[in-house]
Amino acid sequence: MPIDRGTVQKIAALARLRVDPAEEERYVRELQAILTYVEQLQALDVSKIEPTSTVIAGAPPPLRPDEEQPSDVRDDVLAQAPDRDGDYFRVPRVV
Numbered sequence: 001m002p003i004d005r006g007t008v009q010k011i012a013a014l015a016r017l018r019v020d021p022a023e024e025e026r027y028v029r030e031l032q033a034i035l036t037y038v039e040q041l042q043a044l045d046v047s048k049i050e051p052t053s054t055v056i057a058g059a060p061p062p063l064r065p066d067e068e069q070p071s072d073v074r075d076d077v078l079a080q081a082p083d084r085d086g087d088y089f090r091v092p093r094v095v
Contacts, residue, residue: 001035003032003035005025005028007031008028008031009024074087
């Protein structure tokens with residue numbers, strides 16, 4: 001799938017991003033490089049490779065037991081909010 005400036009503009013609009021027209025060509029090159037790499041990965045024959053869930057075969061997943069821990073960061077987090085309403089963040093309406 002070829003990427004052009006129109007595709008970059010459409011992706012930016014869908015993501016609600018402002019992209020400087022001067023940067024569009026850079027994004028075209030970067031997105032095209034990513035898609036080319038993904039196409040190379042898709043071309044690999046992995047039919048004889050068994051799926052794995054870890055990098056080291058046979059190793060148990062590095063999990064820790066779930067433990068309840070106190071967490072009192074609410075006031076610290078809310079103090080950093082640019083706009084708030086009581087215990088809630090106030091954000092611009094998106095709809």
